[in-house]
Amino acid sequence: MGLQISIRESDDVTILDLRGRATIDVGESELLDGRLQTLVANGARKLLLNLTDLTRVDSSGISVIVGTCFSLRRKGGDLRVLRPSGPVLEVFRVLHLLDAIPSFDDEARALASFRSRGYAASSSLRPL
Amino acid sequence: MTSPCSSAPPAPQKTALVVASGKDIDELLNTVLASDGWSIHRAEDNQHALALAATEPFDLIVTGRKMLGPDDVEILRRIRSARAHLRLIILTDRFTPGDVVAAMREGAFSYFSAPFDAAELAEMVRAAMAAPCWDDGIEVLSATPAWVRVTARCDIPTADRLVQFLRGVRDPSIPEGIISAFREVLLNAMEYGGHFDPSQHVEISFIRARRAVACRVKDPGQGFSLEELRHAAINNPADDLLSHVAVRETQGLRPGGFGLLLAKKLVDELIYSEQGNEVLLVKYIDPAISQVA
Numbered sequence: 328m329g330l331q332i333s334i335r336e337s338d339d340v341t342i343l344d345l346r347g348r349a350t351i352d353v354g355e356s357e358l359l360d361g362r363l364q365t366l367v368a369n370g371a372r373k374l375l376l377n378l379t380d381l382t383r384v385d386s387s388g389i390s391v392i393v394g395t396c397f398s399l400r401r402k403g404g405d406l407r408v409l410r411p412s413g414p415v416l417e418v419f420r421v422l423h424l425l426d427a428i429p430s431f432d433d434e435a436r437a438l439a440s441f442r443s444r445g446y447a448a449s450s451s452l453r454p455l
Numbered sequence: 456m457t458s459p460c461s462s463a464p465p466a467p468q469k470t471a472l473v474v475a476s477g478k479d480i481d482e483l484l485n486t487v488l489a490s491d492g493w494s495i496h497r498a499e500d501n502q503h504a505l506a507l508a509a510t511e512p513f514d515l516i517v518t519g520r521k522m523l524g525p526d527d528v529e530i531l532r533r534i535r536s537a538r539a540h541l542r543l544i545i546l547t548d549r550f551t552p553g554d555v556v557a558a559m560r561e562g563a564f565s566y567f568s569a570p571f572d573a574a575e576l577a578e579m580v581r582a583a584m585a586a587p588c589w590d591d592g593i594e595v596l597s598a599t600p601a602w603v604r605v606t607a608r609c610d611i612p613t614a615d616r617l618v619q620f621l622r623g624v625r626d627p628s629i630p631e632g633i634i635s636a637f638r639e640v641l642l643n644a645m646e647y648g649g650h651f652d653p654s655q656h657v658e659i660s661f662i663r664a665r666r667a668v669a670c671r672v673k674d675p676g677q678g679f680s681l682e683e684l685r686h687a688a689i690n691n692p693a694d695d696l697l698s699h700v701a702v703r704e705t706q707g708l709r710p711g712g713f714g715l716l717l718a719k720k721l722v723d724e725l726i727y728s729e730q731g732n733e734v735l736l737v738k739y740i741d742p743a744i745s746q747v748a
Contacts, residue, residue: 329578347574351642352615353582360710382574386639386713394710397700414631421720422688422713423696 330355332362340373340441341366342409342434346380349388356387363395372404373441377434378411384418396428405429409437469584470494470511474504474519476546483573484517487580501530508534513541515583520546520569528557535562540590542583546571552624556603559620560595566623579619582612593617601663606656607641609649609675614641617659629668633738636721637670639714640734648674648732667723670736678731681715688716 330347343366349359366374376392384392396406407429411419419425431437471493473484488495496511498504501522508516516534518527527545534541542564547554550568558566564586565579583589592613596604607613618638621629641657649655655675662669684690686703699712719725724737 329574352578352611385635386717387711389713389717390710393697393700393713394703397697397704414635417632418635418717422717427697 329353330358332359334362334366337438338442340375340438341371342375342377344377344380348383349381349391350383350385351387356385356391359388360391360394363391367395367398367402367404372399372402374399374404374406375409375434375437375441376406377409378415379409381411381415382413384415389418389422389424392428393424405441407431407437407440409434468492468494469514470496471515471517471584472496472498472504472507472511472513473517474498474501476517476520479573480520480546480571480576483577484580487577488515488584491581491584493584501526505530505533508541509537512538515542515544515564515580517544517580518546520548520571522547525554525557528554528561528563531558531561531563542586542589544576544579544583546576550623552626553600555620555623556595556598559593559605560598562590564589565616565619567619568623568625575619575622579615582615586612589613589616593620596658603661605659607645607659608653609645609651609655609657610653611642611645611651614638614645617641621661626663626668628663628740630738632721633668633670633736636718636725636736636738637672639718639721640670640672640725640736643714643718644672644674644676644732644734647679648676650676665740667737667739669738671733672736673733676732678728680731681727684712684715687712687714689719691716 329352330345330349333344335342343362347355349355374395392406399406409431411430429440431440471488473481473495475481475497485495496507498507501518504516504518518530527547531543531545534543544565544567545558545563546567548569555566564583567576589612592608593616594606596606607617618634621634621637644657645651649657658673660671682690686699686706686708688699691698703712718736722736722738726735727733
């Protein structure tokens with residue numbers, strides 16, 4: 328499998344460290360979708376995807392990320408991303424997703440953003 | 456089409472022949488092959504591999520990176536003339552785009568030119584190990600340095616193989632962006648036009664002009680109207696980049712709809728035929744790059 332997912336928590340934020348690629352090839356995007364859906368079904372509302380070691384993403388992977396973000400915001404939660412780079416950042420950039428999904432270079436700042444007073448406001452200002 | 460591959464049941468233990476390519480690559484291949492219980496044989500160089508292949512029925516051969524591209528193709532030709540369905544992955548430091556096309560025409564499973572992406576190589580080896588029937592997947596219909604026409608079977612492993620051949624060319628005028636765009640429209644054609652039915656094929660042309668590269672993909676489906684795809688991001692209004700997500704949810708569709716938009720953003724032109732089962736991608740080449748290429 329070309330995608331490895333590690334899950335950890337920081338207070339009420341669930342962090343997923345993604346390593347490899349989130350593409351349709353051998354079911355990586357399906358794997359990611361399954362993990363995210365399970366987390367949301369189990370009550371997770373604040374998700375941070377650490378994309379530092381994600382080397383490639385295609386439309387299937389993007390669709391999973393955006394779909395989860397959409398679902399979370401309707402439940403009062405949110406999804407944010409950490410350190411997209413290289414081809415992954417390029418995909419986010421050309422699709423203008425950085426305008427809709429907050430992205431951070433620093434994990435502490437990303438976690439703090441979920442606790443800030445503007446958390447709810449930023450989510451509602453940019454509905455998907 | 457080439458003759459379909461054998462439907463004989465797989466042997467209990469598969470054997471691979473790995474030609475020395477240096478410590479890192481050799482260790483990577485060992486790890487991948489051993490993890491699935493394959494027996495691994497080694498050769499010092501490709502000539503040694505050829506001699507071993509004459510007596511041992513290997514299921515997979517990974518060539519050594521230090522050979523010239525044409526020599527790899529000649530070995531491929533000689534080995535496959537004796538064992539038609541053997542899977543051979545070419546690793547090479549020195550090659551031409553013509554070598555890549557020749558390898559595809561002669562039935563290489565895949566082609567990696569330096570510098571190698573270890574993760575991609577590992578995934579391709581796993582794909583080769585898992586592929587029970589692969590060698591009628593890609594057929595080169597015609598090829599000149601400027602225009603290559605192929606057909607590809609409608610399944611994801613075949614799409615991945617074709618994309619890797621394109622990456623293997625390492626043409627500086629074919630950046631990763633257009634390869635990603637090609638991959639998106641290819642998978643779209645295989646899924647929606649061919650329903651991922653392995654008996655169906657997609658037809659592809661790659662055209663390399665002086666100031667542009669183009670790629671045409673024709674699927675076997677009935678086509679569609681781009682304007683009617685409300686569940687696709689490509690039709691979202693400019694001020695609501697993600698409105699199709701709600702449409703898809705209402706229609707009970709799985710997450711998706713970004714493929715065409717992503718392809719469109721990565722090339723300069725994305726043009727559909729009237730029927731909608733043919734699409735043309737065009738990327739204009741920076742004149743400075745075209746002079747280097």
